Amino acid sequence: MSDAVQTPLLSIRDLKVAFRGQKTEREVLHGVSLELFAGETLAIVGESGSGKSTTASAIVNLLPGTGHVTGGSIMLDGRELTTLSRPQMERIRGREIGYVPQDPMSNLNPVWSIGFQVKEAVRANGIAHGRHAVRQRAIEVLKQAGLADAERRLHQYPHQFSGGMRQRALISIGLAADPKLLIADEPTSALDVTVQRVILDHMAGLTREKGTSVLLITHDLGLAAERAEKIVVMQQGHIVEAGPSREILENPMHPYTQRLVAAAPSIASKRIQAQAERRGIEHETTLDDVPAVRVRDLTKDYKIRTGGFRSVPFRAVDAVSFDIPKGKTLALVGESGSGKSTVAKMVLKIEDATAGLIEIDGKDSSTLDTREVLALRRRMQPVFQDPYGSLDPLRNIGNTIAEPLEIHEVGDRASRRARVVELLDQVSLPQELTSRYPNELSGGQRQRVAIARALALKPDIVVLDEAVSALDVLVQDQILKLLAELQSELDLTYLFITHDLAVVRVVADDVCVMEKGRVVEHGTVDEIFANPTQEYTQRLLDAIPGAAIPLGGAR
Template sequence: MSGITDAPLLSIRDLRVAFDTQSGTNEVLHGVSFDVLPGETVAIVGESGSGKSTTASAIVNLLPGTGHVTAGSITLDGRELTTLTKSQMERVRGRDIGYVPQDPMSNLNPVWSIGFQVKEAVRATGIASGRRDVEARAIEVLKQAGLGDAERRLHQYPHQFSGGMRQRALIGIGLAADPKLLIADEPTSALDVTVQRVILDHMAKLTRELGTSVLLITHDLGLAAERAEKIVVMKDGEIVEAGPSRIILENPIHPYTKRLVTAAPSIASQRIQTSSRERIDLDVDPAAPPAVRVTDLTKDYKIRQGGFRSEPFRAVDSVSFAIPRGKTLALVGESGSGKSTVAKMVLKLEEPTSGTIEIDGRHIEGLTRKQAFEMRRRMQPVFQDPYGSLDPLRNVGNTISEPLDIHNVGDKASRRARAKELLDQVSLPQALATRYPSELSGGQRQRVAIARALALKPDIVVLDEAVSALDVLVQDQVLQLLAQLQEELDLTYLFITHDLAVVRVAADDVCVMEKGRIVEQGTVDAIFANPSQEYTRRLLDAIPGAAIPLGRGL
């Protein structure tokens, strides 16, 4: 077993990176320096745009666009990487340095099977040759990455995988050659907590047995605290604080680090409070029907197994719950538990196989197309990916007013005025109305998505992993915004998430789903304090950094 030595495996000194623009050279990394020892895990944390991913990309010479290293040194095992030729660097990537990027949809080719892409990575590293050996290794790395039934998964395509499964496939590719250094750029942001633990446990196993080092890029402070020996805090392309993880998190010195620690949700955090939450509770008419009621909801699919044969698959099995007006119900569970399928049926994007859905006491099954169209004015979605859910060819103002156009609400002038009103409501400057999604940060894009969802003044908003792709500071801002909007507009939220720490601060009630069924439900306080099901206890135990004193209210 390899131990940690004094000689660093990775050493970065005074690293500077710039991008060439039409107005000149823009430096984005300003003298970054840190080391990663053999067998050590180092976490780089910071908000979007802090330079975390740019640092990782510079190490493997994969800077996007016109980005380039302008000064500094990057050495791996004493070998300078910044002077390597393209072909020399290609031999380093994969075999010596494994790289797991964040966005699985952008990094997996949709027209190639998962097996083809994993096998190509195995061949490229040279660790296996010959069809049988390559396929055997591909199956092995998918299993190591936590994918069950790996033999069958080889023949499936990215669109047939959930977001978490796609990310696991990328992790399998990154681990294919048992590299000396694994750079993991937000590797678990799309994963539920139990699968996240499987992946991170495997990384820890590599560290212990092979001396593999891990450079973990993350916005999850709980994960950083639990998994890394050292934390490097970045802001605006500079390191503002670095040191042993527990010292950084328990006694942060820099004001920015203090803000990160305060904003991080945890299972010990308190529900976000608003000034009139108690008043809303008192105003609820106990005789009124719930805003949403789902009864014995079931959804079956037919999964093609090869040729013309298909097998039935039950994605949702007899699910029932109710959401009172003005409240938030969270659906939580592992990837594939059926959460998003339930959300799609509530939004009437999927038809249930059986069961009923009522909105304010009205059944929505069997509605005509026109009736369903009108019903959707009252229910609007906010999806996970703020990059993929906005049309890149529409400016912000047109994006927000698009639902008004579709439903023929008002004239052009009133729609433009409504868009500006909504920008104010989500705390964005009206000047952004003429900008395009590519000119906005991830947090700004998600605020635009929320503004668009509110354009038609809905009663119900379905939030499908709406904050999972955001860094901790932006996530905190968006959660505070959602709580404020719920107070002001008496909104009802169906909150789909795999992050139980977020559930703790954002929801009133929770339903825990496993394999298409609800196995436990109740108030958030009751479920978190005394879960009755072993599955729920496993989900809570798997939350990274559960024992670390993070989050509001502490």
């Protein structure tokens, strides 16, 4: 080996980071050490609060609030970063270290065009000079990131881009100066699995072509094992395990790593599939003549404005049909825009269908009067994707859970308080949370509160719209187990909306795969996973993170 190969591009030694309080200082990184070589991809894996993003922020000297490095060393290409002045560090950011953050909606300014923001990065990094040269470089980097018609896209705003397009814009900014190191902090966690795969494939191609090293931050061990040569596992500011990806996946040594492997939906999905194949495809069916939910030829049309007073029809849902037996789970699966959530809104009577039939326990929901619709909503409750957005920040947890009881005038104040305590216990939350507010809770706790609120009226049917997609794999695993326990205990029927077939494999009995408003495949979970008949379904299966990795000895 040459000296260049043996010398790491990034070397972190005994890194310590703390945050100052009014009277005390709290250390959050406790002696982190790792090495990343030129052209290599290293993944840092762990749940929220493990120190992944803090490590990344320390490398670029962008620690939030009162955070500061209290000890250790960060060397980039032989240069110590912790001792650099602010102007010196600003010259390294962008030019030598690119950064792709997690949430494109928070990290792209909504009032500036995409072109303005990309050109700003080009100018700041000194890549091009002069108005024309800066514009041409901005177009070039957008094209490199896979955005077609980049000249026109320059003039559009973030809200006019899809999630995948916004992430491509951030990747183009991160790679605009051809940096030696790219830090990608959960770059695709908010995207559909198929879009995620396209984005990661493209990012891998660009970094491979330019010889860029990648530090990938993720909570998904399956994704890390598929995309990185090496994995570092972090817990509570410590590195608890590190090594080659395949070795970590197949033979995790630390109990925390073992929990991450067990909780990763992609790995659990493969394990369940292998078990199904060994025993032969079996599926318990119910002969109940009246399903909890029956949908026939459900259709929804919208009118889309095209300019002036003109509008054109758009069919969001096209002749969708399915049944959900009582006490079972049907998963509606597909990419963003496939019509899944629109179906859920029509089942919940939030939107009216253009055509078709929805029966709840054999009764046509379109014939219900206002009083009957209110009664139906007591029996059918939603849990939405974003626990940050679905809880009122101005209402404490007790009032949030009691809100449906108040709206439907169930019980008096004392009985509602008792019901709140009972619900908190059902979702494994302590009673003392009643006086706290959503911002004081973790994402997993917030989603448990959302589930408790949905159960307040003792519904028969729960519609879960991407209810676990925003959560870390460990928290996601806890919520999925909780939902399974509640279904068994309360005989609940679930309509489970998701883009992630790995999660479906763990929780559902039956699956409807949706594409462009239509159901393209429908069957039991075992059937869909073992023998998908549609190319689109196979693409969704192939896009599961870690799908290409053999199961091997993973436990």
